[in-house]
Every structure is written in C-alpha cells, then in structure tokens.
Amino acid sequence: MIRLLRLNRFPILKQLQIEEALYRTPNAGNWIIINNGTPEPIVIVGATGKADKLVNLDEVESRGIQTMKRFSGGGTVVADENTLFTSILLEFETLKQLFPTMSSSTPSLISSTSSSSSSSSSSSSTSINVSNIYPKDIMNWSANSFYKHVFHEHLDFTLQENDYAFGKQKFGGNAQSFSKHKFLHHTSFLYDFKDDHMMACLKQPDKIPEYRQNRDHLSFLCKLKDRYQSKDHIINNLLQTINNLPTSPSIKEVTLKEAEQFLLNPHPKSNQLFDYNLKNWKDIINEYNPIIKN
Amino acid sequence: MLKTLRFGTRAFNQNLNTITRTYCTRYTKDHEWVNSLGSQNYRMGITDFAQRQLGDIVFVETPSVGKTASQDDPVSVVESVKAASDVFMPMDGSFTSVNQDLEGSPELINEDPMGEGWIAEFKSSKTDQFNSLMTKSQYDEYTKH
Numbered sequence A: 001m002i003r004l005l006r007l008n009r010f011p012i013l014k015q016l017q018i019e020e021a022l023y024r025t026p027n028a029g030n031w032i033i034i035n036n037g038t039p040e041p042i043v044i045v046g047a048t049g050k051a052d053k054l055v056n057l058d059e060v061e062s063r064g065i066q067t068m069k070r071f072s073g074g075g076t077v078v079a080d081e082n083t084l085f086t087s088i089l090l091e092f093e094t095l096k097q098l099f100p101t102m103s104s105s106t107p108s109l110i111s112s113t114s115s116s117s118s119s120s121s122s123s124s125s126t127s128i129n130v131s132n133i134y135p136k137d138i139m140n141w142s143a144n145s146f147y148k149h150v151f152h153e154h155l156d157f158t159l160q161e162n163d164y165a166f167g168k169q170k171f172g173g174n175a176q177s178f179s180k181h182k183f184l185h186h187t188s189f190l191y192d193f194k195d196d197h198m199m200a201c202l203k204q205p206d207k208i209p210e211y212r213q214n215r216d217h218l219s220f221l222c223k224l225k226d227r228y229q230s231k232d233h234i235i236n237n238l239l240q241t242i243n244n245l246p247t248s249p250s251i252k253e254v255t256l257k258e259a260e261q262f263l264l265n266p267h268p269k270s271n272q273l274f275d276y277n278l279k280n281w282k283d284i285i286n287e288y289n290p291i292i293k294n
Numbered sequence B: 001m002l003k004t005l006r007f008g009t010r011a012f013n014q015n016l017n018t019i020t021r022t023y024c025t026r027y028t029k030d031h032e033w034v035n036s037l038g039s040q041n042y043r044m045g046i047t048d049f050a051q052r053q054l055g056d057i058v059f060v061e062t063p064s065v066g067k068t069a070s071q072d073d074p075v076s077v078v079e080s081v082k083a084a085s086d087v088f089m090p091m092d093g094s095f096t097s098v099n100q101d102l103e104g105s106p107e108l109i110n111e112d113p114m115g116e117g118w119i120a121e122f123k124s125s126k127t128d129q130f131n132s133l134m135t136k137s138q139y140d141e142y143t144k145h
Helices: A012-024 A057-062 A092-098 A135-150 A195-201 A231-243 A256-264 B002-024 B048-054 B127-132 B136-144
Strands: A002-008 A030-036 A042-045 A066-069 A077-079 A083-091 A110-112 A157-160 A163-166 A169-178 A182-190 A251-254 A272-275 A280-283 B025-027 B032-038 B041-046 B057-061 B074-080 B083-088 B093-098 B120-123
Touching: A002 A256, A012 A030, A012 A042, A012 A066, A012 A083, A012 A182, A012 A256, A030 A231, A057 A195, A077 A083, A077 A195, A083 A092, A083 A231, A092 A182, A135 A157, A135 A169, A135 A182, A135 A231, A135 B048, B025 B136, B041 B048
Parallel strands: A002 A030, A002 A251, A042 A066, A110 A157, A169 B083
Antiparallel strands: A030 A083, A042 A077, A066 A272, A083 A182, A157 A163, A163 A169, A169 A182, A272 A280, B025 B032, B032 B041, B041 B120, B057 B074, B074 B083, B093 B120
16 A cells, blocks of 8 residues: 655645654555645755755845755755655565566666666666665666656656756756665655746755756756646646556555654654754754653 | 785785685675674674665765664665665674764775775674674675576
8 A cells, every 4th residue: 555645835844854754664654745835945955964065055044044954865955835846655565566577777768877877787678676676776767667657748758867857957856765675765846946046045066967067057957837837737647647556556645644643653853954053953843843841 | 035025914914804804794685794803893884786886975874882773773874876875783782983984085985895984883792693694605696686
C-alpha cells in the first residue's frame, strides 16, 4: 500500500518535519506527498547547510524571508506559493515489487550524467540488480518510470544530471535521502517564481552541473506555467501516474492528522532554521517540536 | 646498500599493510568496512564501491565520541551532490574518535576511502559480529551482482 497525502499551501518547513519523521520511523510505510505551494517565500538549503556560501543572507533577511536547512541532500531553492512539491518515500522492497527490473539508463531520456556515475556508460537499457540501489539509480528511475509520464505532453522532458529539465532548462530540483530499507526522493517544481527573488537571494553555487554552462539563474531555469495553464493540470497528471503504477498497488489517500502521528515517535531532527542574529543554524521550535519544560 | 635496504623496508611495509588490510578488514552488506586495530578497537568507513556509487562527497556528519550504537544503527550521514546516505554501525560498540579531517575535506572519502577517508573508531567486545562480516573476497563477489 502507498499512502497519498495531498496538501494545499502547507508550510514546507512543517512538511519537511513530517517527512523526516516518516523517513526516520521504522515501518512507517510508503508515502507520496503532493503540496501545492508554501504560503510564504522561504529559502531551503540542503543538509550541507553552508548558508553563507549559498545564500545572500543580508538580502534574504531584508526581504523578511526565512532560510531553512532540510535533512536531505541536494541544492538550494527559493520556494513560494508557486512551487509544487512532490515527495516519494518508498521501501526498497516495495520498489522491487513495483519495478522488478529497472533500467539504469535510457539514452533517449538521459542527456548526461556526472562522471562519477558508473551506470551511464551503457548504450542501451540495462537491467540492474535492485538489491543494490543507489541514488543515481533512483534518479534515473524517477525520470524514466515516473515523471516521464507526468510530463508526457512534452517530448523534451529529460533528466539533466540530477535535474528535471525541458531540453537544457531546469524546472525541477531533486534531493534524496537513503537509509537501509527505504529512500526518500523529493522534488521542488518551479511552476512560477519571482525572478527578482531568485537572482537576489541565491548565490552561484561552487559546484554546478556541467549542463548549466555557467548560466545565471534566469537563463538556466524555466517555468512550468509557460507549458501548463494551471498547477491543477500537473497535479492531475501526477495522480494519474500514481494510479497507473505497475502492479496496481493500493493507494490510500490519508489526512494530515494521520501523517502528523509519526511526529510523536522519537527520531533525530535535522531540519533547522537560520538565525540571522546569531548567524548560525538553530533547531526548529514550533507545534511539531515544542520546548518541553522539565 | 643502504638504498636497497630502505627500498626493501618500504616495500615490506606496503606489503604488510596490504596483508593486514586483507586479514583484519571485514565488510558489511551496506558497504561499510571495518578494520580491527587490536585490543577491541576498530576503525570504520565506507568502501570504494560505495563512494563510486555516491559520487562527489560534499559533507560528512560523523557520530559523537562516546555515543553507543548497536549493529545496523544509522550512525553517520554521507552527503553527495544530491543524496544524504546513512552509514550503519557494523558492530555493537561505542565511538572513541572521529576523523576530524573530514569536516574540511569530505573528498577524502572519494580519494582514499579505505585509508585517510576513515569515518570513526569505536570499541567493541563483539568479536563474533566482526568475524561474521564478509571477507574481502566475499565482498568482491557481493558487489559483482
């Protein structure tokens, strides 16, 4: 069974707290989460969290925008109500049942992979052993077997290294977490974004994908709204793809309350907020992680 | 003659290191390696196979010194460009030191995963757990499939 949680303008900070709880709780099951935007703009950096290297902190602070560090790996994004978030949390055993033979590369879809990828050299689809699944395998799988169907109207949909793109323009950034029995793959899709926020808030990262070719943010990124009239269209495509998964697993739509139950399980908490005064990361204290008075 | 002696000594030490690694290093199914240092002390890291699969390592979250963990507990996180991957405790034990060099140079794991890219050292009385881990030849066979 896969639990489907649909959210609308739910704060991404709280969504990531829930996802961390689901990821860190043994036997939490399989989840797909779709969130149609976050109410306030927020900068999200990956687990490495070198805020000063990735973010123009003074600019972000002056705009009243929070900066958070998420528990998963990956790059930096400025998210707002026009960002569509999707998260896939699957046990490896479930992935094996759904896709017993995964292709590690599909030349028509994969434009390039990093030089460290050992599976990209094959020129035709190669079945891989799903007992040894690695981040690049999940990245390839997500593009070939899932999001290819979501964006089926656009033949130039492709996986550019670790990004979803139309041609050479990125519209979706990914982050992953890998554990013994499960993985989390989550994506921020840029339906629209404020050009000014992107340029002003984010620095050019030290490590950039080859295909970016030193382009600035606005030249490198594209907006889904230029291809889809509404986010609902994309969400409907997502739901259709989920319902058409191979072997037809049961999909159970659940409530936010059911997901929030997992927050009660003791688990490591790595999501943090940047304190502009202390110039350092601090633990998130909110209704999901209250201060407990002894 | 002195040069010959020095060369011979260096070659001997290199061979000794290889032999030591061969017999005192075991491997887990999650691609950690464990080296027995003697007196119930062990050193661990991730294998060359694992670092190649992960790609460029950009950050390592090491365990805390003094922390106790059971076999298979997630104790460290290795972050590559897009993924944060758990590293698991190979045996029951408690951590005695961590590799401080990884904070400034996480790429050591890519460059020398079995040597300077070590992650942590721990103390463990569970020799049986160590002996039940894979030998090099078993691990090489495991990673072929």
